[in-house]
Amino acid sequence: MSRAVLQARGIGMAYGTRRRPVTALHPTDFTVRAGESVAVVGRSGAGKSTLAEILLGLRRPSAGDVLVHGEHFCGHARGPRAHLRHVVQGVPQDAGASLPPRVPVRRSIERALLRLGVDGDPRARLARAAETARIDPALLERAPHQLSGGQAQRAAIARAVAVGADVVVADEPTSALDADTAAGLADALLALPGRTGGALLLITHDDALATRCDRVFTVREGKVEQSR
Numbered sequence: 001m002s003r004a005v006l007q008a009r010g011i012g013m014a015y016g017t018r019r020r021p022v023t024a025l026h027p028t029d030f031t032v033r034a035g036e037s038v039a040v041v042g043r044s045g046a047g048k049s050t051l052a053e054i055l056l057g058l059r060r061p062s063a064g065d066v067l068v069h070g071e072h073f074c075g076h077a078r079g080p081r082a083h084l085r086h087v088v089q090g091v092p093q094d095a096g097a098s099l100p101p102r103v104p105v106r107r108s109i110e111r112a113l114l115r116l117g118v119d120g121d122p123r124a125r126l127a128r129a130a131e132t133a134r135i136d137p138a139l140l141e142r143a144p145h146q147l148s149g150g151q152a153q154r155a156a157i158a159r160a161v162a163v164g165a166d167v168v169v170a171d172e173p174t175s176a177l178d179a180d181t182a183a184g185l186a187d188a189l190l191a192l193p194g195r196t197g198g199a200l201l202l203i204t205h206d207d208a209l210a211t212r213c214d215r216v217f218t219v220r221e222g223k224v225e226q227s228r
């Protein structure tokens, strides 16, 4: 069995106030292993995005902890640890907004590589990541607002691969794209575990896409269950 890259230990989320909590996620445990793809499906409002935000360290859970490579990453008592942030990367639906504005994408990714002290020539590393993300390298010379939604998502995949992410969390990445673009993006995402050895967590409403993943988690009214 391959090594655990991401572990949820009792993570739960209640919005609202202490007196009137609204449970979005019941305490949940699961492990995601290197090289696997996991789909997260469920009806609108079930708690999928809440789960994604917690795993990415963007939202502090009301309970529980997230471990990365067996090390504490974030949890109810503490925000994400900086030295592990790059290990879990997101590909959001509005990927353009997640990239630094007005700066050519290449520059912002290369800066991130230097900041993280990633080995090797940033340019060569990014060229390989662009290939994995199936994005034309010329598009990386543009600022995020000069990219289409699908191109920005590929740029976000390239960033994740370049910084050495071991877990990519994609939250409904294909839902705003036309059928051809969505199919191309889905192929690029599903190929990631095989190419990088990392894991993919794919939140989707698309059953056909979910069945292409190794496992499927279903979220029902905040309860996460493995359905396949």
Ligand SMILES: Nc1ncnc2c1ncn2[C@@H]1O[C@H](COP(=O)(O)OP(=O)(O)OP(=O)(O)O)[C@@H](O)[C@H]1O
Residues within 6 Å of the ligand: 015, 016, 022, 023, 024, 042, 043, 044, 045, 046, 047, 048, 049, 050, 051
């Ligand atoms: N900031 C917030 N404050 C209060 N309640 C929230 C907040 N964000 C989400 N919720 C509630 O938590 C529940 C889960 O929301 P979440 O966005 O995680 O669902 P989802 O499964 O991602 O839905 P969708 O598929 O429509 O994106 C919903 O009932 C939602 O109304």
